[in-house]
Amino acid sequence: MVEAIDIGMVNWARALFALTAMYHWIFVPLTLGLSWIIAFYETIYYRTGDESWSRLTKFWMKLFGINFAIGVATGIILEFEFGTNWSNYSWMVGDIFGAPLAIEGIAAFFLESTFFAVMFFGWNRVSKKFHLFSTYMVAVGSNLSALWILVANAWMQHPVGMVFNPDTARFEMQDIMAVILSPIAVSKFTHTTSSSFVMASLFVISISSWYLFKQRHQLLAKRSIVVAATFGIVASLFVGFSGDEAAYEDAKHQPMKLAAFEGHFEGDSPSGLVALGIVNTKKQPGDDLQSFHFKLKIPGMLSILAQRSTTGYVAGINDLVYGNEAEGVMGVEQKIPLGKIAVQSLADYKAAQKSGDEAAAANALQTFRENEAYFGYGFLEKPEDSVPNVGIMFYSFHIMVILAGLFIIVFALFLFFVYKGNIEHLKWLLMAGLPMFFLGIIAQEAGWVVAEVGRQPWAIQDMLPVSIARTNLDSGTVATTFFMFVALFTALLIAEVKIMITQIKKGPEEVK
């Protein structure tokens, strides 16, 4: 009997996961970045002894606390979803994710929560030096938490340091350092944390702009801007560098993702980068339609990005789907039959084991190992299923990059005019600064879309598509949960915004 895969359920489960992750991702970058900015403010207070820096530090610490409190544990829901909606996946990766997440729980979480108490309760109770040290430890702990989650995510993008056990149906870790130091994990951690620093800097810029616009707390606002804009510029430049590294690693390990976010259907050399464009959403792999209605291309730039060479060949979606022998590109069309052999040999291995036929089991296992690298392709029905949504990918990637460029200009302008001493009179700049935090959220979420939608159809790259990773549930159950979560998350977000606005209106504590 053939049981049809309920694609409706898979899509609802994906939508629920995306909703939870994207919501969670509003709070996390702010925590990661704001913790460092607060530490810098407190460092200035520690070195100068100027009480106005202490008030400034306490003010931003309060906003940090609100964000932390509302955001805390929202990520746990993702873990719930693994067990319920993604049980096959959850079972298969348990041994890989167990170690990094356990390390996170024990080391980072306890480090963070211990020093968190000193940071909030310890003013005038512990020495200034120890308080400052605790503030830095909160920043280190928060960022360490992110490290382990991102290592786990990077493994899904580039599964290394493991072996699949056909007896238990689990991926087993063989080399934890290969998992932690995989190039995808390194670029993911550096790019994600540095972009979080940018978002937190934008948060400070937006609120400080509002104070200057309203002619309130002007000293606090100007001092906040000096540190945040400096941190923002340095972080933004690093975001550019780490983003470039991430794209280079994508070209090596997830070339389909790179081709999709560039709308790059035909491989070429030298290859140009589409800086701006309108995607033809009707375009499908293998057809003769144009991939763009309009495009502005920078010649040779994609070759530099993907191959570190002005003339390097960059495979397009068509090459990756159907193969290109001349360029040595193996297509999904060629991988699917090998994947089906891997799936069949796994079934043969299990059957031979049950019947006690050791020779047949050994033969089947050998065939499985020979074709294991293509295992996931055995679950695809047709080669075109390996292509993520090009329109979503292209626009998300380009929105992220354009906003990242805008942020550098904004930080530079704020820094220049705050030093010049006339920033409070520049209404146009303050007006421009107000929405920057919201644009920062958009850039963050767009980046998440590039990373995660770009991985489709894979839950684990090349090994497990989302349609097999899921639990065999009906779509109605998951859809109900989705709408319930929309309500719950909206309520939490309203609570955060309300408390945050109240505290921002109050401003820092007045001098007694």
Added chain:
Amino acid sequence: MTNRFLPFRIYHFYRDGFRRMTLGRSLWKIIIVKLVIMFAILKVFFFPNFLKSNFSTDEARADHVLQELTIKQISINNLE
């Protein structure tokens, strides 16, 4: 009088910290309500662990996942 015994000092540190909270009280209320909703309602009624609920041993769970990976897919492939 200052108590020099470290555990007492830590206890007093936390006790005084919680007592002096102003905004923190509201935030803790939100955290507690959220955790109750998550663990007592969502986890229990909406997010049961599928494999733990339906299979009693790891061997049975592994068999189920292997079946999901192989039998269904091979049936689909054979229809092509």
